[in-house]
Amino acid sequence: MKKEKDFSPISGYMMLVVVIVLAVISLMLMSWHSPVAILTIGLMVIMMPGFFFLNPNSSVVLVLFGEYSGTVKTNGFHWANPLFSRKPLSLRARNFDSDKIKVNDKVGNPIQIGVILVWQVRDTFKATFEVDNYESFVKLQSDSAVRRLAGQYAYDNFDVEQEVTLRSGHDEVNHALEENLRNRLDIAGIHVVEARIGSLSYAPEIAGAMLRRQQAAAVVSARFKIVEGAVSMVQMALDQLSKQGIIELDEERKAAMVSNLMVVLCSDKDVNPVVNTGTLNH
Template sequence: MKNEKDFSPISGYVMLVIIFLTFCFSLFGLIAMRHPIFVFPLVFALILIPGFFFINPNSSVVLVLFGDYKGTAKSNGFFWVNPFFAKKAISLRARNFDSEKIKVNDKVGNPIQIGVILVWQVKDTFKAAFEVDNYENFVRIQSDSAVRTLAGEFAYDNFDSEEELTLRSGHTEVNHALEENLRKRLEIAGIHVIEARIGYLAYAPEIAGAMLRRQQATAVVAARHKIVEGAVSMVHMALEQLSKHNIVDLDEERKAAMVSNLMVVLCADKDVSPVVNTGTLHN
């Protein structure tokens, strides 16, 4: 396997002067001396003209002569090379690729929609030009394949365990796994992965409603758990304070009634209506 090698082309301005002088010499000979031999310098000058080309900043030109790779010119400016060289321009700029949302199944089989944002650039022009047929299309296809592989390794979400890494919760770890996967896939094409991350993530439309209700139910259960935990702590504190300061002496039956009332007040999802007892504690 070959690797990229630098090629230093001739300054285009120098060759432009030489071709111009050759062209003038040929015309002068044809007009002044009227000899057909001066046609050859004119034809030679015309043959040399296709050798001119420009290289813009952060760009490169891959040069090939009759199937033989000669090198890659990366210097900016106006240059000239053998007019029989085939020239292929390859940009070295960083590029963004925002993939389309694709429908795949996650680790547990739930259909989800996922898209990736990839920042990449060409590092090895030889590999980009000759190791793959079309390096831009190669990036698109491999990104799609990497996303499908990633979705199969993680669940979208896990309602039973908060410790398990999922697509929704493990942003850093999941994006790192995506970057490593893409880096290995695109290395063959001389592509350097600058950044890769999930740009879109959602349940597929056919289960989105059911999963939303499940998320809501899970949130309600978690909230109720916290409410009950806090209510038990407050009831325990109330009983301790009443007993500590000898405010009222409650038997076990009255304690149970008080606990029941306090739990209803503290755990209810609506405001309670107070009832004023004007009798004794037992009536």
């Protein structure tokens, strides 16, 4: 299997001097009516298409009669065999922001997901000869990688918080996406600089139901924290009353006090106090 190889062209400035010299010689020969002028003019015309220049982070793949000759990556003014066919390739980093595609996540929920990919051509031979169109190849393989990623993770998990999901496991999910894309695009000589999920949402047909489920889960979680804190506060109050000997409470009075404190602490509305002017039993 062939690989990319560097090609060192001749300096374009040196060959430009040669062409100018040939032009001067041709004018002199024409003034002398010499038939040799036809040869020098023909040679000069043949040499002219060999000039080309490269901007920074650009390259040119050279092919001679179907045979790969090499790749020029040095920027500047160059000259090469005029019979070479030249295909320019940009080596600059590019962004690809994919459209949202509708797929099913690990648990079967329909979601919409898109990817942002930063990539660049690393191997010009593979990009030119291993695939038909490397730009289309990047787009198709990106969509395929996103579909595979969605099948590996759930969008969200309301039951097991430790499980990595598309919504919560940003670093791990994006790393898995990058590795998948690197393996897929290596055949085309493409280097993946960065890949991450650009857009993520439930499909419209279930978005409303999932929003209500998320809200319910949030309410349950908040209630759990409130109750947990209220129990700790009631325990602390009973311990302080007992330790400081402020009042002696039997089991019945403790139960009544716990009930009242739990109502006050766990209620989502303001509690109206009732002032007891009698004894604790009335």
